Amino acid sequence: MTQAAVSDVPAERPASVGFRRGVLILAGLVMIGLVALFVGARYGLLLAVGLGLGVLLEGMRFGFAGPWRAMILRREPSGLVAQLLSIALVAIVAIPLLTSHAGELVGAEAPIGFAMVGGAFVFGACMQILLGCGSGTLVNAGSGNPVALVALPFFAIGSFAGAYGLIWWTNLGALPILQFRGVTGLVITLVLLALVAGVTLWRAAPGTVWLSRRHALAAVILAGLAILYLAVAGQPWGVVYGLGLWAAKVVNVFGVDLSGSAFWSAPGSVARLHASLLTDYTSLSDIGLIAGAFGVAAWRRGGLDAKLPNYRARAWVATIITGFLLGYSSRLAFGCNVGAFFSGISTGSLHGWAWFVAAFAGAFVGIRLRPILGLEART
Numbered sequence: 001m002t003q004a005a006v007s008d009v010p011a012e013r014p015a016s017v018g019f020r021r022g023v024l025i026l027a028g029l030v031m032i033g034l035v036a037l038f039v040g041a042r043y044g045l046l047l048a049v050g051l052g053l054g055v056l057l058e059g060m061r062f063g064f065a066g067p068w069r070a071m072i073l074r075r076e077p078s079g080l081v082a083q084l085l086s087i088a089l090v091a092i093v094a095i096p097l098l099t100s101h102a103g104e105l106v107g108a109e110a111p112i113g114f115a116m117v118g119g120a121f122v123f124g125a126c127m128q129i130l131l132g133c134g135s136g137t138l139v140n141a142g143s144g145n146p147v148a149l150v151a152l153p154f155f156a157i158g159s160f161a162g163a164y165g166l167i168w169w170t171n172l173g174a175l176p177i178l179q180f181r182g183v184t185g186l187v188i189t190l191v192l193l194a195l196v197a198g199v200t201l202w203r204a205a206p207g208t209v210w211l212s213r214r215h216a217l218a219a220v221i222l223a224g225l226a227i228l229y230l231a232v233a234g235q236p237w238g239v240v241y242g243l244g245l246w247a248a249k250v251v252n253v254f255g256v257d258l259s260g261s262a263f264w265s266a267p268g269s270v271a272r273l274h275a276s277l278l279t280d281y282t283s284l285s286d287i288g289l290i291a292g293a294f295g296v297a298a299w300r301r302g303g304l305d306a307k308l309p310n311y312r313a314r315a316w317v318a319t320i321i322t323g324f325l326l327g328y329s330s331r332l333a334f335g336c337n338v339g340a341f342f343s344g345i346s347t348g349s350l351h352g353w354a355w356f357v358a359a360f361a362g363a364f365v366g367i368r369l370r371p372i373l374g375l376e377a378r379t
Contacts, residue, residue, distance in 0.1 A: 024295045031291065039278045042232055046281055049229050050288015051295070053135070053237075056225065058143050058293035062218040063136045064337035065127045068363050075205035082215035083342070084197045088190055089223035090346035094230055095186045098347055107347030108236045110334035112354045113174025119162075119332030120340065120355040124362025126326045127337070129370050130319065134239035134336030137326065138286055142293030144306045147375075150316065151323030152243075158327025159244030160251065167262040169332050180348035189348060226346070233281040236343035239289075240330045242282035248273055315374035322373075333359075 028051055036044025057063055067079020098107050110116065127133040130151055132140050137155055140148030180188050201210055229237045248264055252273050258264040264273070277283040309315075330336040333355055335344060341359065344352025370376065 021299055024298055028291070028295060035278055035284075039276070043278055043284060045232050046229070046284045047288050049225055049232065050285035051292040052225050052288070053222075053285065054139060054142060054289040054292020054294075055296055056218060056221055056292075057135060057139045057289070058296040060214060060218040060221075062215065062222070063139070064133045064341070065131055065136050065363075068124075068360065069128060069131070069367060071200065071203075072364060072367060074208075075203055076208050077200045077204040078209050078212045078215045080200050081197055081211045082219040084193050084200075085211070085216070086219035086223045086226070087342055087346045088193045089220065090226045090230075090342075091186060091189045091193075091348070093227050094236070094346050095181065095189065095348045097230070099181045099185075104234060105230065106235050107179065107349055108238065108335060108339055108343035108352065109177045109179060109347070109349045110340070110344070110351040111170065111174040111177050112351045113170055114172050115169035115332045116174065116334055116351060117354055117358045119169075119329040119334075120358035121362040121365075122325060122329035123333055123336060124359030125366035125369065126322045126329065126362075127359075128363045128366030129322045129373060129375060130326065131370075133338070134243075134326070134330060135289060135338050137323075138239065138289040139293040142290035143297035144294075146306060146308045147319055150319050151326070154320050154323035155327040156243040156247040158324040158329075159240050159331050160247035160327070161324075162328040162331025163241075163244045163248075163263045164258075164261040165263075166331060178350040180350070185348050189345065192353065193345070226342070229285065230347075235281065236339070236347050237285060238282050238335060238339035238343060239286060240282075240327070240336050240339055242280060242284075242286040243327060244331060245272060245280060245283060246277070249277070312374050318373040318375060 032044050032048045032051070035047050062079070062082070064083065067076075067083060070076040070078075071080045094107070098105050123133075127136070130137065130147065132145075132148055132151075134155075137148050137152055141152045179185065204210065226237050248258070248269075252258065258273075263269060272280055277287075311319075326336075330339075334340055334351060335355070337359070340352055340355040342352075344355060346352075
């Protein structure tokens, strides 16, 4: 763009900027207040946590898929090390809490099985194809990313479909749920995290920053929000279940019989299908993620001006299919980067480690598939 063209772009007046940002803050407070007033204080607080997560992930450009890609392609360790640091900080609080309050708090627990490992591998590939995991897709959609907006509804449909046949998949073979608890469990978790961080730094490119200030600050804030979520909800932060529930509610409105699914016909699922989304913890935090990311994008000048990428038809078909597979595979894997990797490891579940290994391996495949599928914008 020439200097003359730049000068023709009208500058936004400080007064209008301040007014818009004031409206955004007020809107967030009103959302929290209305949920707290009409649904309950706990639900209002969970929505606030969700908003905080959306603001953090979008505002500080922090996530899960991007740092993995940076490490694989450029051997830049900072983002991945920050993820491990945040998990460690949560584990230091969460594992002792879960040990001492076993009847009040639950961890992100799941069995390791063929479907879980395979689902994690597929999810790792798909999140690199779309450049977004579960939370990343929500945040990207909230900030106006066209690809994420297309993928998100199919992610929800995939999550619903994966849950529909989940019991069949788990019956293929799985170990019992294995957990790290007590002081020993915490020490094992921290040692494993330190070993992964050590390998990451050993593989880092010479001269790269091991942990940037931005990533370190984001890791600490993320840990604080995750601990608050656990304390308020009684369960760890998750993403995938809420999306599947949204699709299930749509299906239920049209009178589709879900009795053929052991998952959706279970008493707990039936109760949630007939209850308000605002009483489902995962849905609330998912809504908060989208709204928080939208608020940050609207706060920035031009933040919602993302343009449609110059993709061919096959790229959009790949986006739809990959979005569906993200939802389906994450349900089989008992979570995404949030519910399985972050919350699983930080609450002492062994399946979180199996998920991490399988998904990271899948990420290598997804990175190679992305240009083949035409998802690199044409120039």
